[in-house]
Amino acid sequence: MAVGYLRDSIAEQGQSSLGVEVEQSSIHAFAEAQGSTLVAKHQDVASGKDDCRPGFQAASARCRQLGAMLVAARLDRITQRTHTLSRLLEDGYAIRAADLPAADDLMMRIYVAMAQKERELISERTRRAAGRQGAWSGTGR
Structure with missing residues (x-):
């Protein structure tokens, strides 16, 4: 059994459904190739740096309840931390x-360590770019 998890990081992606459709297709194909039955899907529109996402919590609980694997289209959809x-794997979750x-x-x-580092680098580049434009200094240049 498998529980699918989908996450879009920005509201515009969630509203357009384009990212979700691609993720759903990928999850279905993966589960089928593994010979697993997809028994549930949960979704969030939120940053991967936040672990308190309702869809993520529901998907984790469902996996624990059924002994199912948690499947996402990409690993960074589950977490970037x-x-x-590590906590999920040590708690016995099967993550794919x-x-x-x-x-x-x-x-x-x-791979998650690299995703976490990339998220940190993106955040730093964004702060620097905003600072050059005066957004952080309040100058409004």
């Missing part, structure tokens, strides 16, 4: 990403 992934079908738990930890 190494701590979160459709774009990394052969990844074992170690490889997923490495």
Whole structure:
């Protein structure tokens, strides 16, 4: 059994449904290729740095209840925090990403560490760009 999890990081993606449709298709194809039945899907429109997403919490609870694997189109849809992934894996959750079908738990930890670093770099670049434009200094240049 598998529980699908979909996440769009910005409201515009969630409203357009384009990202969700691609993710759904990927999750369905992965579950089918694994011989698993997709028993539930949960979704959020939120940042991956926040673990308190209602859809994520519901998907995790459903996996625990059914002993199902948690499947997302990409690993960074589940989380971009190494701590979160490690905690889930250590708690016995089976986590799988459709774009990394052969990844074992170690490889997923490495990929999430890279996603976390990329999120940090993006945040820093955004702050620097906003500072150059005067947005942070209040000058309104």
